[in-house]
Amino acid sequence: MSYSMNDIPLESHLTQKRRMSHCELEAPVMNGKKTNGVVTRRWRKNLYETRGLPDNYTDSSFLEELRKNINPSNITTIEAISFAASVSVQLNIVILFVIVFVWLDNEWIAPNAIFVFSGILTLAGYFLHTFKKSDMLEKMSKDLRTVLIFLAFGYILSPILKTLTATVSTDTIYAMTIFMFLIHLIFSKYGSPQVSLSDSLSITSSIFGSLMLASRLVSPLHAFSLLTTAVLCFVLLPFVMFQIDGKVCITIVLSATTTYLLYVISSTISCVFIGVTIFLQLVCPLCYIRWQTYKENIYGPWDEAVITS
Amino acid sequence: MGQTRHKICMVSDFFYPNMGGVEEHIFNLSQCLLGRGHKVVVLTHSYGDRVGIRYMTNGLKVYYLPIKVFYNQCVLPTMICSLPLIRYIFIREQIQIIHGHSAFSALAHEGMLIGRLMGLKTVFTDHSLFGFADASAILTNKFIEISLSDCNHCICVSHTGKENTVLRAKVQIERVSVIPNAVDTALFTPDVSKRNNDFITIVIVSRLVYRKGVDLLAHIIPEICAKYENVQFLIGGDGPKRWLIEEIRERNLLQHRVTLLGSLEHSQVRHVLNKGHIFLNTSLTEAYCMAIVEAASCGLQVVSTRVGGIPEVLPPDLIYLVDPTVPALVQGIDSAIADYVTGKQMCPFKAHKQIASFYNWFDVTKRTEVVYGLVEKEKQKNLGQQLSSYIPTGVLPYLLVVSLCYIILYILEYLVPKKYIDLARDYGQSQNEPHIHTKVPRKKRGSNS
Numbered sequence: 001m002s003y004s005m006n007d008i009p010l011e012s013h014l015t016q017k018r019r020m021s022h023c024e025l026e027a028p029v030m031n032g033k034k035t036n037g038v039v040t041r042r043w044r045k046n047l048y049e050t051r052g053l054p055d056n057y058t059d060s061s062f063l064e065e066l067r068k069n070i071n072p073s074n075i076t077t078i079e080a081i082s083f084a085a086s087v088s089v090q091l092n093i094v095i096l097f098v099i100v101f102v103w104l105d106n107e108w109i110a111p112n113a114i115f116v117f118s119g120i121l122t123l124a125g126y127f128l129h130t131f132k133k134s135d136m137l138e139k140m141s142k143d144l145r146t147v148l149i150f151l152a153f154g155y156i157l158s159p160i161l162k163t164l165t166a167t168v169s170t171d172t173i174y175a176m177t178i179f180m181f182l183i184h185l186i187f188s189k190y191g192s193p194q195v196s197l198s199d200s201l202s203i204t205s206s207i208f209g210s211l212m213l214a215s216r217l218v219s220p221l222h223a224f225s226l227l228t229t230a231v232l233c234f235v236l237l238p239f240v241m242f243q244i245d246g247k248v249c250i251t252i253v254l255s256a257t258t259t260y261l262l263y264v265i266s267s268t269i270s271c272v273f274i275g276v277t278i279f280l281q282l283v284c285p286l287c288y289i290r291w292q293t294y295k296e297n298i299y300g301p302w303d304e305a306v307i308t309s
Numbered sequence: 310m311g312q313t314r315h316k317i318c319m320v321s322d323f324f325y326p327n328m329g330g331v332e333e334h335i336f337n338l339s340q341c342l343l344g345r346g347h348k349v350v351v352l353t354h355s356y357g358d359r360v361g362i363r364y365m366t367n368g369l370k371v372y373y374l375p376i377k378v379f380y381n382q383c384v385l386p387t388m389i390c391s392l393p394l395i396r397y398i399f400i401r402e403q404i405q406i407i408h409g410h411s412a413f414s415a416l417a418h419e420g421m422l423i424g425r426l427m428g429l430k431t432v433f434t435d436h437s438l439f440g441f442a443d444a445s446a447i448l449t450n451k452f453i454e455i456s457l458s459d460c461n462h463c464i465c466v467s468h469t470g471k472e473n474t475v476l477r478a479k480v481q482i483e484r485v486s487v488i489p490n491a492v493d494t495a496l497f498t499p500d501v502s503k504r505n506n507d508f509i510t511i512v513i514v515s516r517l518v519y520r521k522g523v524d525l526l527a528h529i530i531p532e533i534c535a536k537y538e539n540v541q542f543l544i545g546g547d548g549p550k551r552w553l554i555e556e557i558r559e560r561n562l563l564q565h566r567v568t569l570l571g572s573l574e575h576s577q578v579r580h581v582l583n584k585g586h587i588f589l590n591t592s593l594t595e596a597y598c599m600a601i602v603e604a605a606s607c608g609l610q611v612v613s614t615r616v617g618g619i620p621e622v623l624p625p626d627l628i629y630l631v632d633p634t635v636p637a638l639v640q641g642i643d644s645a646i647a648d649y650v651t652g653k654q655m656c657p658f659k660a661h662k663q664i665a666s667f668y669n670w671f672d673v674t675k676r677t678e679v680v681y682g683l684v685e686k687e688k689q690k691n692l693g694q695q696l697s698s699y700i701p702t703g704v705l706p707y708l709l710v711v712s713l714c715y716i717i718l719y720i721l722e723y724l725v726p727k728k729y730i731d732l733a734r735d736y737g738q739s740q741n742e743p744h745i746h747t748k749v750p751r752k753k754r755g756s757n758s
Contacts, residue, residue: 045620045621046468046620046621046624047467047468047487047489047597047618047621047622047667048621048622048623048624048667048668054486054679055464055487055488055676055679055680056483056484056487058471058482058483062471062472062482063472063475065472066472297442298441298476299441300469300472300473300476301469301472301617301618301620302438302439302440302469302470302472302473302594302596302617303440303441303442303594304440304520304593304594305522305594305614305616305633306593307522307524307525307593307633307634308634
């Protein structure tokens with residue numbers, strides 16, 4: 001088989017068209033009927049009339065109904081960067097959580113302080129979240145009960161939760177945690193609501209990751225405060241984040257904080273973090289915009305109709 | 310007749326006892342080819358305990374290969390596991406042309422690959438349309454591009470299907486023929502006496518799945534029922550979306566006006582169609598819609614969505630073509646009902662006659678024979694040429710698969726040499742024809758009598 005046969009059909013069919021247009025005059029033989037060199041009516045796109053043309057005849061109207069890029073996505077650079085910001089906010093949250101773990105692990109901070117601090121942040125976030133809603137009081141009493149149940153059971157069970165993965169070696173714990181947080185980052189909800197299918201997977205994996213980290217801490221109280229922080233970061237925070245506009249500003253503030261806190265722990269990691277943030281925040285959106293021109297969507301009568309209702 | 314006798318093997322995952330357009334196509338085409346003196350063998354996977362060889366009408370030999378179904382009625386395309394068996398059958402039946410059916414069928418692609426490596430000619434009939442948008446379509450399109458890059462000829466069932474195949478499988482344009490499906494119009498005759506003239510009956514016969522537009526149907530039924538007092542619905546077919554129709558029926562208290570018949574035997578379809586006045590098809594995509602041809606052949610007024618190859622199938626005076634939206638479909642039914650009430654609709658018998666002149670399997674068979682003739686004349690390719698035709702698809706690892714299959718075929722030639730494989734006797738071959746193995750039994754028979 002020659003190479004040219006597998007050319008892109010769009011191009012090859014143009015040359016084909018010219019060749020095929022003679023077909024009409026030559027009137028090939030089909031079913032033994034000769035049309036005497038005259039085809040009275042033109043070929044039409046239907047199956048119930050045979051006009052004495054061979055079955056592999058291609059008319060000049062071939063692929064006439066082909067449409068390309070009907071709805072191009074005109075995303076501006078600013079929009080792309082602000083979409084990317086929501087990814088980098090999530091990354092920042094994960095890293096900040098790990099920093100809290102490091103602080104607790106090195107006992108640079110008392111667990112009570114973390115607990116109080118996260119409690120204050122939760123309250124602030126909660127009011128920010130519920131203020132806009134009408135049935136605030138009713139909702140608040142319900143939520144208060146949930147919080148109390150969570151705190152009571154969390155506190156009672158924290159010794160068990162702490163020893164749950166205590167026998168697993170530290171390297172395995174760290175590797176698994178990284179893996180879990182990666183899953184969390186991949187599947188978390190970044191703005192577009194139609195990809196919320198794996199929302200629960202994202203939450204579960206992040207909680208599982210923090211549970212494993214908790215087992216490395218010294219006391220159940222440490223574990224309890226870390227888990228509280230985990231719930232705050234991965235379960236509650238997305239609700240607030242979803243409402244806030246101006247992700248770019250948040251990213252800048254958060255990234256700066258994270259970089260500083262990472263620098264305290266290790267300067268290498270903070271450099272890596274800066275690199276990753278620049279890549280996520282600038283390089284990826286710019287590439288996305290640049291590569292839009294390579295996109296070629298094909299539409300035609302063969303497409304499945306979409307039900308609009 | 311002065312024409313060559315082809316030995317054809319139809320390969321597809323879809324065959325009786327499964328029901329559908331592809332199955333229908335294979336069976337009818339095979340029957341007509343047998344009638345014209347060709348040899349036809351069908352290769353499919355096992356259905357339940359249906360394994361082995363079966364003979365159908367007119368000695369159509371069907372091999373139900375002992376391969377388990379993997380997904381959606383298809384076998385797992387392992388490429389090598391069933392190779393010895395398929396090779397054995399091709400040699401045993403002295404096949405010359407492999408005719409694969411349906412892009413979804415893994416067995417068809419596998420059979421075509423093995424056939425090509427054995428130096429046989431391959432023809433492929435594509436029965437479906439694909440989009441280009443989603444990930445699964447991209448994958449299947451690549452797969453079919455690889456499979457068809459070395460195929461001798463493709464057959465599509467509509468012009469839209471041809472455009473689609475050329476675009477997505479990048480097949481050379483003159484290697485694609487358009488040969489429509491047909492309908493056995495002798496089976497689908499109008500019978501006005503079966504109609505209930507107190508009501509206008511709207512018939513729907515299709516699998517109740519998303520692609521057939523069940524979601525549209527669910528909106529249309531209550532709207533039409535509210536609009537007309539004397540309209541009833543008759544729905545044949547089953548599927549995962551049946552609950553939707555049942556729910557709509559219950560919620561709008563339409564139990565007496567919407568009848569769900571469940572899945573129908575092909576022979577029952579005609580009786581159901583004859584009870585109706587209007588046939589409704591709400592498909593969202595369709596390469597060639599057999600159902601509307603069957604309905605039109607029974608003299609029903611056909612209301613259908615304008616998708617895929619449907620506009621090519623029937624002339625405008627036999628069909629009400631509308632956009633695939635609820636208001637448009639309701640409007641289509643409105644005008645069909647108005648035409649029926651004012652008596653402007655086409656006489657059922659005239660419609661039947663017209664359909665019979667458009668589509669019949671003999672015509673399809675003749676046109677397919679032309680393709681077989683073309684393919685037979687083509688030069689045989691050697692392995693190098695065959696492999697090089699896969700290169701433009703860009704999936705180079707596939708070359709290794711093909712090479713592996715080739716090597717296995719070579720090893721098999723050593724283990725199970727071709728000359729030791731029994732050649733199957735053709736069905737209907739007369740008994741007095743000389744045959745080596747008949748010597749001994751003939752003696753026995755003589756001694757018994």
